[in-house]
Amino acid sequence: MAEQIPLVDYLVLGDEPHLVANQCTGCGARFFDRRNACASCGKTEFTKVGIDTTGEVRAFTIVSFAAPGVPVPYVAAMVDCGGTSVRGNLINVAPDPEHVSLGMKVRLATEVIGTDEQGTEAIGFGFEPVGG
Amino acid sequence: MASDDLWILGIHMTKFGKHPDEDLVDLASEAVQGALADGGVTMADMGVIGAGNLMMAQAGIGQQVQKQLGQTGVPVYNVSNACATGATALRVACMAVKSGEADMGLAFGVEKLSGAGLLAGGSRKEESPTWTPSGRYGAVAPIDGRIGTEIMPGVFAQIGMEYGHRYGGTSFELFARISEKNHSHSTLNPKAAYSKKMSLEQIMGDIMIAYPNTRPMCSANCDGAAAAVVVSGAKLKTLSLEQQKRAVKIAASVLTTDPWEESCQILPDVNTLTRNAAIQAYEQAGIGPSDLDLVELHDCFATAELVHYDNLMLCETGGAVDFFNSGATWRDGSMPVNVSGGLESKGHPIGATGIANVWEVATHLRGEAGDRQIVGAKVGLAHVIGLGSACGVHILEKAA
Numbered sequence: 092m093a094e095q096i097p098l099v100d101y102l103v104l105g106d107e108p109h110l111v112a113n114q115c116t117g118c119g120a121r122f123f124d125r126r127n128a129c130a131s132c133g134k135t136e137f138t139k140v141g142i143d144t145t146g147e148v149r150a151f152t153i154v155s156f157a158a159p160g161v162p163v164p165y166v167a168a169m170v171d172c173g174g175t176s177v178r179g180n181l182i183n184v185a186p187d188p189e190h191v192s193l194g195m196k197v198r199l200a201t202e203v204i205g206t207d208e209q210g211t212e213a214i215g216f217g218f219e220p221v222g223g
Numbered sequence: 224m225a226s227d228d229l230w231i232l233g234i235h236m237t238k239f240g241k242h243p244d245e246d247l248v249d250l251a252s253e254a255v256q257g258a259l260a261d262g263g264v265t266m267a268d269m270g271v272i273g274a275g276n277l278m279m280a281q282a283g284i285g286q287q288v289q290k291q292l293g294q295t296g297v298p299v300y301n302v303s304n305a306c307a308t309g310a311t312a313l314r315v316a317c318m319a320v321k322s323g324e325a326d327m328g329l330a331f332g333v334e335k336l337s338g339a340g341l342l343a344g345g346s347r348k349e350e351s352p353t354w355t356p357s358g359r360y361g362a363v364a365p366i367d368g369r370i371g372t373e374i375m376p377g378v379f380a381q382i383g384m385e386y387g388h389r390y391g392g393t394s395f396e397l398f399a400r401i402s403e404k405n406h407s408h409s410t411l412n413p414k415a416a417y418s419k420k421m422s423l424e425q426i427m428g429d430i431m432i433a434y435p436n437t438r439p440m441c442s443a444n445c446d447g448a449a450a451a452v453v454v455s456g457a458k459l460k461t462l463s464l465e466q467q468k469r470a471v472k473i474a475a476s477v478l479t480t481d482p483w484e485e486s487c488q489i490l491p492d493v494n495t496l497t498r499n500a501a502i503q504a505y506e507q508a509g510i511g512p513s514d515l516d517l518v519e520l521h522d523c524f525a526t527a528e529l530v531h532y533d534n535l536m537l538c539e540t541g542g543a544v545d546f547f548n549s550g551a552t553w554r555d556g557s558m559p560v561n562v563s564g565g566l567e568s569k570g571h572p573i574g575a576t577g578i579a580n581v582w583e584v585a586t587h588l589r590g591e592a593g594d595r596q597i598v599g600a601k602v603g604l605a606h607v608i609g610l611g612s613a614c615g616v617h618i619l620e621k622a623a
């Protein structure tokens with residue numbers, strides 16, 4: 092099997108792919124990016140926490156017109172994963188308003204983004220309908 | 224008038240639209256000269272200048288305009304604050320006058336955006352030959368379009384959809400009807416970039432940009448400028464009766480940023496900072512939302528207008544859909560919103576927008592809005608949001 096690398100460092104690959112967040116030890120606020128401090132309380136200590144891999148679509152849009160080179164249409168969404176909001180595309184679903192809806196139940200899924208010169212695959216993530 | 228009140232002495236906006244033969248300095252100069260003439264003052268009277276421009280923010284537009292209109296040596300604050308840039312320039316003048324550092328200040332905002340296309344969202348260039356993590360997410364490839372969207376029509380689409388998820392009642396058609404209202408309003412505004420009425424069918428059938436926002440439901444990129452002269456109550460008392468009569472009181476001037484909320488770094492939260500600004504502004508002005516005769520709010524997309532009915536407390540919490548469906552926000556309704564045509568038709572030359580909407584409100588309060596005059600308007604509110612985020616709210620009152 093080809094070597095794999097996650098699209099972003101907060102995606103953990105392996106048998107059970109999932110996202111991890113930096114959780115503030117002071118107030119519990121969660122962040123996906125590299126942190127200088129907590130935007131909520133200012134503390135500088137964080138622990139890594141795993142994020143639920145299932146959730147509910149709180150908002151979405153179907154992008155039909157994007158920057159050059161970005162394939163359209165795609166569905167961009169905000170998913171509530173057990174109380175933590177996550178940004179991601181809805182994948183493995185037709186990108187139209189008949190197949191995507193607010194409140195839809197989804198789960199994390201991975202997909203190959205591309206392969207580099209060394210043969211390493213970059214793996215991205217999205218959310219797919221549960222039972223769809 | 225109390226000595227520490229703030230007043231708009233003069234204000235002007237250029238026609239919004241395509242100005243291929245005028246550069247930024249030309250457009251800004253037209254707005255500034257218009258505002259000075261309107262107030263019966265000159266550059267020599269200005270003690271401070273707040274200059275707003277976003278796309279050429281490093282160019283020092285304030286000094287460039289001084290070099291055309293008057294190098295008086297007063298301090299210039301060149302500001303850039305996304306779509307709240309104009310409101311921020313106005314805040315600079317207000318703060319300087321309020322503090323007593325100047326008794327008159329100039330604020331202007333200018334932008335040239337005709338033909339600019341989509342703003343934000345990363346182009347997808349050649350990818351590197353080996354995956355190399357970089358940036359705050361350790362990303363090995365561009366994430367716009369792979370992990371959600373960064374384009375504005377898509378971000379604001381989700382903001383409207385989230386409101387729908389929380390309270391129900393939204394649909395593609397509902398959002399399109401908001402756009403239908405603003406395009407209808409624009410037919411009475413000779414300064415609007417686009418002033419064609421559009422039917423609901425035309426709006427829904429137009430090019431989809433980011434569902435549910437079609438092209439006419441997005442703010443129109445265009446060129447334009449606006450400028451205002453701010454004066455203290457103490458100074459205004461020394462000016463002519465005619466100047467005093469046409470002066471418009473700045474009953475509230477507020478700028479906020481987005482406080483931390485759980486999801487705010489996932490989908491920008493344009494709600495909390497707008498509500499905070501509105502609360503502060505109503506308190507400063509000593510009025511409530513029901514006292515407003517007209518509102519110009521930041522309809523950068525049709526999906527955004529809906530949520531700001533709620534954020535500005537024009538309706539009950541969660542009641543924006545019913546409020547719109549009642550007809551309240553049409554120009555003949557109980558709370559006319561965006562009678563200028565809004566950003567969807569009047570246009571959105573970013574740096575100018577936060578002063579142009581103040582011009583619109585002031586012009587109604589002076590009774591000088593011509594065919595689109597809201598009769599008897601005494602109090603109005605102007606609101607802008609810059610994503611990132613910054614929110615400006617100004618409440619204006621007709622001179623007693």
Ligand SMILES: [Zn+2]
Nearest residue numbers: 115118129132
């Ligand atoms: Zn914290």
